[in-house]
Amino acid sequence: MSKLEIHQIPVLSDNYVYLFRDPDSGQVGVVDPAVAGPVLDKLKELGWTLTHIINTHHHPDHTGANLELKEKTGCTIVGAKNDAARIPGIDIKIEDGDIFEFGGATAKVFEVPGHTVGHIAYWFAESEALFCGDTLFALGCGRLFEGTPAQMWKSIGKFRNLPDSTRVYCAHEYTEANGRFAVSVDPKNDALKKRFARIVEMRRNKQPTVPSTLGEEKATNPFMRADDPVLASELHLSGADPVEVFAETRRRKDSF
Template structure:
């Protein structure tokens, strides 16, 4: 059985430990804060054996060396970003697979936030670790990629089974909801979702993970191919609509 242990770290990151009860393996999904990851693993009674990095940013790979020094774990990183990632043992790219015990994870190219950003999708568990590529009601800032690249990445996420749970790396949902309501004001499902988000955050509860089916109905960035969104933001082209939405969010 696969277990996911989620915990807050840094100012607004989530840390994830992925554990296989059969093999005893434990994977760090990114390493925002080595001390917190090591403490959480110890609390759970789990031994860290791997790190799967999604991209090079320090709040995702900054703890690699310290965790590897303590545990001797194997570190996997995306090929394009790997030169900027410390202590990498193995590089992967879209179409490759990695494993925890008998469970395989598909590596998905989700470049755009960084050029080499990847996600890890475990079909048998119905979960995907998407880093900063997509968030609940949002997507990552386009630091290095292009609108064409980023939209192609979001289409790969959109193509996953609708029931897939997306483990996003930050608690940005309340801020994302404000922009989403601005971008898509007539969406009743979005209005309901935003109310739920506000209630959960008022109780200091997480809004992550989110389910893909809900994001497909409410996340404006995933809806850039919707005619209503194109009419409002892009004039009939999904890439142009995505680019317009991303630019608007950057200055919102």
Template sequence: MLQVHQFPCLSDNYGFLIRDEATGVVACVDTPDAHAIARQLDDLGWSLDMILNTHWHPDHVGGNQALKARFDCEIIGPAGERDRIPGLDRIVGEGDGVQVGESQAEVLHTPGHTLGHIVYHFVDQQLAFVGDTLFAMGCGRLFEGTAEQMWDSLSRLRQWPTETVIYCAHEYTQANARFALSVDGQNAALRRRAEEVDTRRAADEATVPTNLALECATNPFLRADDAGLQSALDMPGAPPASVFAELRRRKDVF
């Protein structure tokens, strides 16, 4: 089993420390803030064996070198971004497995936010670390990839078991909910969730992790092939990738 320790970093990132209970091996998923991560490790009495990077953006790899200098940990990251990730020791890509002690993550290549972005899916534990590909009620901006690529990436994640727990990298949920309501306001499940999110954020509670069932029901970016949402966008019968592109366009200026 994996123990997951989540904590806020920077202005809206989350840090994730994962510990394989059978072996005591500890990994950090991305490194938004080396000092915050080291402080959490010290408080927990853990060392750091490995870093699992999802993509090259500075708020995901900025702490790599400092943590490696202190803990002599292995840094693992996407093959497609090998030249942009500091301290990288091992590259992985689609279909590779990464062992964290006795727990294994399956690597999926999910281009869209960046071209080399990967996610780590711990199949047996039914949890996944998705970086900036998927957010609670949202998805990452298309900084490098195309709408077609991102829709394909999200469609693949949507095929996971619905009980899969999703750890996304940012606390964007409240803003995402406001946008989702603007395009899918007749969705009763979405309206209920938006109210719950407002309550949790008013109490300064995290809205991450989420789960795939909830996202499939309320995240417009996973529902670009839904007839009701297409009609609400005045795009009935349009190709899902085109509907997704329109959703992303609207969100970028919302």
């Protein structure tokens, strides 16, 4: 089992695309390429040849460069079996529980509906890397465009079972805005307040706040803590089902 070399590429206004290489095989993947230019530039800089596109979901800011990159490199496109019709150029169709082999590295595939009904995530255990698209963000989660609060809470629950050291390679730099909201619904969380202060300083210095770790998210992200009695109390939902707490948290975020 080998560990991936991972590079973060900022694109558009706030997207992150991830380029990674398996040192054993030399295979190179890119996660959710929104646009081709920055990916091709980074490949040239590193001297790498793209072999795979790894998609988490169908939105154009995650699949927009699929066909151009495939045409220019001959790469293979990997995506969700149950959403294959909306993944441009898909070649390999995967589903929940599958093990995706990438040279000497392997990823466990999770179906994580909520943001979209066909969203998936990839966990490379040896690399301590979770590519989660728009399901989980640093201090936030994706809007529920197609799924339900119950689906999203269950999806996030799959991530809560992974090791705290896992790095969360989410797809957007939303952390400062997410943190401002998180503090508003969880004002007694000292770990959150300290983290938010660091985030504000990082953004002031134009530093990325991503990746975070699952340990940080479990302690400070309200969307991972819908079963925490303290958060429920702050939302005036003491004793409520976690799905209800999650739904209320998401509702407030949508209008924050």
